[in-house]
Amino acid sequence: MIKNAAGNRRLIITKNLIMMLVLLAVILMAVFAWYTNITEVTASQSSISASAAEGVELALPTADGKFPTSNDAWTNDLNFSDSGFLKNLVKDITSDGEQFVMPNFEAAKGLKQGRQVITDDVWVEGLSSKTALTNNQVNDDDQYNYISFDFYMRSKSDVINITGDSYLAAGSELGVKEDGTVDKDAKGNVTSKKLLTGANVYRKSTYGGGTGKTPFSSDAIVGAMRVSLQCTPVSSVSNGTEALSGTPQLKLLWLPRPDIYLNTDDDQTKWELTTGVKTTSELADETYVHSFYNGNTLVTVDGVQKTEVGLTNLTGVKKGLTAGTYSDADVKTVAGTTDPAYFAVSKAANESSLGTTLGYYPTLAQTKNVASDAPSSSKSIVFTNDQNEEFTGYYVYKMTLNLWIEGEDAEARRSMNKGIFSLVLNFGTA
Numbered sequence: 001m002i003k004n005a006a007g008n009r010r011l012i013i014t015k016n017l018i019m020m021l022v023l024l025a026v027i028l029m030a031v032f033a034w035y036t037n038i039t040e041v042t043a044s045q046s047s048i049s050a051s052a053a054e055g056v057e058l059a060l061p062t063a064d065g066k067f068p069t070s071n072d073a074w075t076n077d078l079n080f081s082d083s084g085f086l087k088n089l090v091k092d093i094t095s096d097g098e099q100f101v102m103p104n105f106e107a108a109k110g111l112k113q114g115r116q117v118i119t120d121d122v123w124v125e126g127l128s129s130k131t132a133l134t135n136n137q138v139n140d141d142d143q144y145n146y147i148s149f150d151f152y153m154r155s156k157s158d159v160i161n162i163t164g165d166s167y168l169a170a171g172s173e174l175g176v177k178e179d180g181t182v183d184k185d186a187k188g189n190v191t192s193k194k195l196l197t198g199a200n201v202y203r204k205s206t207y208g209g210g211t212g213k214t215p216f217s218s219d220a221i222v223g224a225m226r227v228s229l230q231c232t233p234v235s236s237v238s239n240g241t242e243a244l245s246g247t248p249q250l251k252l253l254w255l256p257r258p259d260i261y262l263n264t265d266d267d268q269t270k271w272e273l274t275t276g277v278k279t280t281s282e283l284a285d286e287t288y289v290h291s292f293y294n295g296n297t298l299v300t301v302d303g304v305q306k307t308e309v310g311l312t313n314l315t316g317v318k319k320g321l322t323a324g325t326y327s328d329a330d331v332k333t334v335a336g337t338t339d340p341a342y343f344a345v346s347k348a349a350n351e352s353s354l355g356t357t358l359g360y361y362p363t364l365a366q367t368k369n370v371a372s373d374a375p376s377s378s379k380s381i382v383f384t385n386d387q388n389e390e391f392t393g394y395y396v397y398k399m400t401l402n403l404w405i406e407g408e409d410a411e412a413r414r415s416m417n418k419g420i421f422s423l424v425l426n427f428g429t430a
Contacts, residue, residue, distance in 0.1 A: 225257065233396070
């Protein structure tokens with residue numbers, strides 16, 4: 001009986017977690033990366049919602065994990081508040097947006113360099129929150145490496161985009177104070193916004209702030225955040241179970257905060273945060289790129305051992321890592337990198353305001369297609385309301401949102417423990 005109760009609890013939590021899609025999501029996190037000693041990961045005080053423009057609707061799986069055939073379940077706005085669920089949230093991980101890899105490391109060489117990945121060693125697949133919270137292993141509920149969850153989108157248009165006003169902002173930039181509250185004036189304007197560096201920052205990092213060094217906020221964890229979206233068209237639904245058209249396709253890999261860089265030193269009091277990194281800055285070739293590792297799989301085919309890159313569904317030894325580096329040529333051209341169509345880096349409308357203007361941060365600033373190619377059969381899926389009215393004619397998609405701290409990023413450090421951030425994704429049609 002206890003095991004069944006735990007399973008039901010995890011199903012309910014997973015349903016709520018899908019709200020991580022997200023309009024104004026404020027998440028309190030503590031993180032560590034493979035550059036430093038291991039510390040526990042905690043999170044609390046979550047306020048999350050999701051939004052879509054007219055013509056796009058969103059829905060969650062039902063409480064028992066089924067497809068939402070009730071028309072009343074579909075909405076332009078999804079809201080979620082303080083579930084108490086987001087604890088032990090993020091551990092080390094590196095990813096290309098689809099494959100999540102935990103490598104092995106050399107011994108730490110100090111706080112400046114930290115632990116380095118051993119590229120010819122074995123590796124393991126990262127554990128997602130979706131897996132940890134829906135399997136029958138209660139002891140792994142707080143051991144996942146990254147957040148991953150499913151939701152659905154539908155539209156009369158077969159093309160759905162993420163829009164350029166999407167963004168990732170630090171809690172300080174939104175005025176979230178130490179106690180989680182926000183001050184506003186009589187007109188509703190936020191008056192408690194702060195920059196990420198300075199003597200009186202919110203959530204001051206325990207690193208940095210030594211003689212001649214400016215203190216910085218742990219909210220700068222946003223510099224290491226990554227977001228990816230995978231899409232699978234839904235072709236039909238039977239008894240609450242959807243039939244999918246093909247396999248999940250990566251539609252978006254997003255580096256939302258290239259304007260932030262953490263400068264490290266073997267003396268932790270000398271760590272400094274550089275904000276306002278522009279596309280023309282010397283640091284741009286490092287901060288405006290996404291560096292990661294793919295895991296290789298050694299498999300035996302007809303008695304011959306071969307290496308497959310980036311595949312985790314093959315039977316074989318998971319050994320060897322291949323480094324990758326992406327950049328977004330529409331934002332910043334960086335030599336030696338590749339530019340997949342699905343990769344995006346945020347950019348600022350006014351770069352001179354970065355790091356100097358309260359509440360100013362870059363946005364996605366471009367439109368990316370995240371759902372398309374649904375079969376015409378999906379338009380026959382029947383949705384009913386409480387009056388047994390039927391609604392059809394929608395292109396329907398199953399989406400997976402992945403959210404992680406990229407261990408290869410300089411900002412993925414213990415100095416960022418308990419940083420608050422807000423992720424906002426907005427959707428619309430072509």
